[in-house]
Amino acid sequence: MIVVACPGQGxxxxxxxxxxxxLPGVAERLAAFSEAAQVDLAIHGTQSDADTIRDTRIAQPLIVAASIIAAEELERRAGRRPDGLAGHSVGELAAVALAGVIGAEDALRLVGVRGRAMADAAARAETGMSAVLGGDQDAVVARLQELDLTPANYNGGGQIVAAGALPALAALAEEPLRGTRVVPLQVAGAFHTAYMAPAVEALRQAVAGVATSDPGVTLWTNRDGSTVADGARALELIVDQVASPVRWDLCMASFTEAGITGMIEVAPAGALTGLAKRGLRGVPAVAVKTPEDLDAAVALLNGEA
Structure with a gap:
């Protein structure tokens, strides 16, 4: 089983x-995506600086558009779809589009709403996120609870992302648990926490009129790592996920149970491939950062690697 993974913000x-x-046709595809998301993806994906594309309103549509474009090109060159799909956080919108649950332009319209709503919610309080690397998971979670922080992402491989008020994150960094390292993340707020509750309602209203189909391949959810066979339910879970922890650790555990033989992370790739090295030991993984990486991904998808 070959799984295509779609990355998240950052x-x-x-x-x-x-x-x-x-690549032929990509400029036209990106123009349609830009109109749907209400973001100039071509400009921001080629000319804007790091601070600009860190803006949640811009970052989320950029990532989803890139993942869809890269995955579509991979499928075209390989002559087949992957066996399974999963996305990390906002990457779930790319995954459901690639699984045939919603149209690609619907995914970009929804991620435009999601990015704007989450940015607005983040502006209500000074919050952020930090990765906690290493340590015992239970001990890390207990420490976060002491500081009134939320474990927003359980990424597996010894990584938990803490989210909450900036003073609490600073306290975590100043006195890290023994055996851990705290790395502040370049994001605009405490995503996947109660701080994002206003964004949940905005996204729920946006999906109300979106037509869905059941996924054409195995599709996993960040809610608990389970598979989702009903398209409407998949979209409902993505809405709720805005204010709920991302359980990528459980997704990787489910990949293993399903007999994963390889993972391909589509653009902008790197983060999930890194997690796979620790959470999916021995499973070949290819990061498709540029079109030059597609040959290796096609070989893995077609069992030629």
Whole structure:
């Protein structure tokens, strides 16, 4: 089983879309996506600096658009779809589009709403996120609870992302648990926590009129790592996930139970491949950062690697 994984926010880098725009048809595809998301993806994906594309309103549509474009090109070159799909956080919107649950332009319209709503929610309080690397998971979670922080992402491989008020995150960094390292993340707020409750309602209203189909391949949810066979339910889970922890650790555990033989992370790739090295030991993983990486991904998808 080959799983395609779609990354989440923070994976974008300045200019990362430039090589993709050299492929036939991508400029036109990106123009349609830009209109749906109400974001100039071509400009932000090729010319904008790191601070600009860190803006949640821009980052989320950029990431989803890139993942869809890269995965579509992978499928075209390989001549087949992957066996399974999963996305990390906002990457779930790319995954449901690629699984056939919703149309690609619907995914970009929804991620535009999601990005704007989450940015507005984040502006209500000074919050952020930090990765806690290493340590015992139970001990880390207990420490976060002491500081009134939320474990927003359980990423597996010894990584938990803490989210909450900036003073509490500073206290966590100043006195880390023994055996852990705290790394502040370049995001605008405490995503996947109660701080995002206003964004949940905005996204729920946006999905109300979106037509759904059941997924055409195995699709996993960040809610608990289980598979979702009903398209409407998949979209409902993505809405709720805005204010709920991301359980990527459980997704990887489910990949293993399903007999995963390889993972392909589509653009802007790197983060999930890194987690796979620790959470999916021995499973080949390819990060498709540019079109040059597609040959290796096609080989893995077609069992030629």
């Amino acid at each position: 994976s974008q880098t300045p200019g990362f879309l430039s090589p993709w725009l050299e």
